[in-house]
Amino acid sequence: MAVAQPAKSKATSKNTTNNANSKTKTQMHRRSRTGCYTCRLRRKKCDEGTPMCTACKHLGLVCEYKRPMWWGNNDARRQHKDDIKMIIKRKKLSEKSSHTIQTSVGSIGSPPGLSHSLPTSATFSDPFDRRRSASIDSHFSFNNFNSSPNMPDYGVYNPQIHHTHPDFMFTMSPYEIDVKTERQMFVNDVPTIKESTVSTFSTYHTPPPPGTVLSSYPFDGEWTEQVYSERRESLSEEALNPNFFDFSHGPAMTSRQVDIELEEGDQRLLDHFIQHVLPTIFPILESNQHGSVGSDLVLPALQSNKGYLHCCLMIAAQHYKATMNIQSEEIDNDIMRHRHATILALCDALNRDENHQQILEATLGLIFFQCCVGRYDDSLPDIPWHQHFQAVNSLVTKLDLPRLVSDPSETLAQTPFNMTLTAWIDILGATMQGRAPIFAHTYREKHLSQGSSSLGLRELMGCDDKVMYLISEIACLEALKREGLDDITICQHVHALGDQINLTEVGETGPKMPFNANGSLSPKQLSRNITDAFRLAARIYLCSLVPGFSPSQSSCIGLVEKLTHVLQHIPSGPGGFDRSLSWVYLIGGSVSVAGSSFRQFFSDRIAQLGDAASFGSFGGVVSILQEVWQQTDSFQPSPSATGSTEVPYISWRDTMQMRGSDYLLI
Template identity: 60%
Template sequence: MAVAQSKAQKPASKACSNANSNAAKAKMQMHRRSRTGCYTCRLRRKKCDEGSPSCTACKHLGLRCEYKRPMWWSNNDQRLLQKNNIKTIIKRKKLSEKTNTSSSSLVMTPGAESPPGLCHSLPTSTTFSDSLDRTRSASIDSQLSLFDFHPPPTIVEYPTYSSQMPPHSQYAPVYPEEWQPYEIDVKTERQMFVNDVPTRRESTISTFSSYYAPASAESVAPPFQAEHAWEEVYDERRESLTEESMNVPFFDFAHAPAPRPQVAVDLDDTDQALLDHFISDVLPSVFPVLEAGQQGWAWNDYVLPALQSNKYYLHCCLSFAAQHYGATRNAQGGQIDEKMRYHLHATISELCAALKRDADHSSMLEATLGMIIFQCSVGRSGDAVPEIPWHQHFQPASELVQRLELNSLIAQQHDFKSFNMTLTAWIDILGSTIQGRAPKFADAYREKHLSPINTSLGLRELMGCEDRVMYLISEIACLEALKRDGMDDMELCQHVHSLGDEIGLTEIGETGPKIPFHSNGVLNPKQLSKNMTAAFRLAARIYLCSLVPGFSPSQASCVGLVEKLTRVLEFIPAGQYGFDRSLVWVYLIGGSVSTASSSFRSFFNERMIELGDLSDLGNFGRVATVLKEVWSHVDGRHSPGGGEAHYVSWRDVMITKGWDFLLI
């Protein structure tokens, strides 16, 4: 009986076990079902509605919705990086919505915030009978209304970019695939000769990463698989590189680009290390605006081909690479200084020999311009470098431009695409303001500006400022040269009035600066250019105002211009990957007339801190040195009663100190 009962209990026990097993399986399935959803929501620990093809949360935030296990899920470091990237995107999304909401209440009619012309009433002959008398000119605001601008905008009109957006470098991890670093291969070939007989041959390749990927001739943006929420990112990036971009590609380069960026040159070990340093450390800081808008064209189509086909250019680059290496690695002296002097001497010697032969004009111009522009990115103001002043290089460069007839092509009624001529114009226009002379090719710029057809020289693509504003800066430089030659004060003010109106015409339709990023963090090159143009435009007004007899930085109108310039500069990305080093001339003009109480000074100091060690390098470090010296003179010459500040010209300070900088 007991045995029968035991046998009867076994099936019951087995059934119970099966029931428990089924319950456990069901519980596990329920547990698994509760853990389903996209991996992005899992990472955020948010509930996922499992929408197709993208869940609601990911679609709203513009995140990539992944239901298939991604590679980063199994790696803790990559998972943490992905989580931080998502947090950045969410923060930026909320910030963008907040900014758009604030901006909607500040809609202004086109040109509403544009200041009127520089002169509202012209002076009589008696007004300027003693115009150079600083005491009698102290009340020039009330006499002539030459600076009668609208008050500077309040902080509400220009939401502070720096305080709302994270540093530019924080956007790097969340850029789309085509903005991830790409590789540049530098190929070095060596061959051993024994009694002039070639023997062993060696070839090595060094690889470098660039932050910007080179664009191809067939497509504007490199294709990648756009799926789910990334379609929005791809569309915005494509829009940024087409309708809102800088004419890609704008320039016709002298060298044919290689299908893959590669440099094949025969160098010894030390020179190879210098070339590596030039490509990885120097080159990215030379044309940041061009790289932002053209996506690798400067590298692939201009610099890298020139390195392997132009011996003058190669020596030039190696000399500046040595100077930069010595300054950044604290390696001055010894072999580095010897290499710098060797390549500098080789560049100058071979250029002089080529000038005598009257040959290789294009290659010579390329190297001569390199001798000027690369110096702007390397060295420090106090470096003891056997440096030839930039304007001594520019003299043969301008002669080469004339021999190649590049200047005569500027006035043609179409977009001019010679990179070397555009680079020449950039140096010529802003360099003329440094020296107080008229630009070499001012007539060509004037003809281009007055042309009924709106054609471009490519200055916006190269350095960020609209061509027409640069042409007006050229005109202001011409006016300053005429003033130094003794132009009558009344005639001077008439020209000031006319140029002020011309500057005002460039503001028609402009609505003020905006954050130059899309909601997903992708840089908008066109908006960046608009912001930079606004900064150059205000600096041009300040430069023009400084030509008026009796000018003083403490005049309310000048103070207002400087404050407005500060607000605009807040919309320029800062830091190592920002564009402050492309605004050296703007900082020079605005900072030189900023008073001790101006917010410009604290803003400039903040930008220096964000640049870190780079703030002391190249032209940004030089302009900081000049401004510091100007401010020490201005602040030290205040009247005891706290009256008007004296005007100390930055140019006079540079002459006194023996500084011969090209601050562009």
């Protein structure tokens, strides 16, 4: 395969023309913030006194140690800084008239509040004592398909939801990533011009402009009472373990510096990856453990793992091509050059039979990152995901990860992240191909174990591990059906698995909007909603194995309607979580008949995602469902048929195979 050579900079002296190599050096580090936000805004040293630092106490300013909502908005920062200057000016003027200030100190009002943050838990004491409102959510049972869900009106209240509210960050230290680029030109190996620039990429999302609709709530007395109750519940959510995963890079660090030397073109790709791709991968994990995706997984791997670095640069080029809708030979060359370099690095490491964790990490990146940014209509040559997964199977087995996570005698302090990601790809990837998952036995042991059964799937992708294990069992049943299992035995297994699914929803009360009263995201409720969505998709997948299944059966229509209801409780748009639910949309959408509310709902979600709906797994799902629906809607009952007018089940997998598509839609 031809590998494009990086361009070289040129410099011309007075007498001769010399070639000059231009390289850039990237430095990324995680900065731990200290001091209150008011002192930071004033650029003053803070003594971090509690409950107020000395400076804020002396000046009568609002002292905040949790990141206020105005911090992420430049205009709001400037306004607050002006307010502070005015307060300080008044303070100094007042001190000059000491006699006046002493005699009137009791009548001076408090300075204007500097924080526009929503109320904290301390302000909710009275409403906590109110009677909890009745739940508006219905309980979904396996057999009660026809009950109509109670649909609340979400179009009245549109608050600004910021996922970076202080209460959302829990105990994680806020940080930003600084990318320092040093560029120096050499003429005949003599250093000449040296340039240095620093770009800051914050792990906090910039607050959306005024008027942006990010979510919807019913706004009335009942809603007010409900959100106060939910706020109260959020205070007692289980403690998050920021060190839940072992990312194979050693213990979590409070600061980290990465030095990478790249050619100028690759530097631009790395900047694009950090700024535009990194914030979009593993959004569920990021909502649970703020910052861990960048600081504990991606950034250290970029430095220590050559194959992983080239993989990320390839993904950056693909993302740039997809988002900018660019068709050029240059960007295609970048994609293929780094794709080739990634494979070469992996083959070299495999031949040396060393660094198995790094090879596994890079190979999983090749599979999963493609699901995030790849285009389903890209014609560039590539290796199918399931061929990469054969290498994953070998590496995971060589590292003995299945035994480590399932052996009761093994007491792991942290869950191996690579095994968790492998399980996610393995289970849902098996449904893509109609086969049993490679490590199905491990998942079955975890499901049946009496002790801890978590593989970290809930922490990684939102769905409870038990539900994922059952999806693995359904995939095994489908594999047996394809091998010729008789209809009676299939129905028996379907009934047994349906009972197992019932057990996973014991105590569940149905979906609720995953936001606390202060507007912050509730990771626990988000996980419940996502688990509900996967559970219903699993039921649909299971029902599709029953002989004679038809999407027009009332039981299937009821399941699709309930799935639509649950999906309405998951945040949408570019900052939402729809792209983490591609498999759910595929399974539910493939059996939604004409006139189903799911179709209109899905169309709305596509519109809210904008350009992001056209690439990655979600883009593949959109393409497949459109074709499935076209075939389903064109069905006309034959006059010579047995009298049945049921819509035939057109398999989404058959549609993919007819198109020659080989996607991994997760």
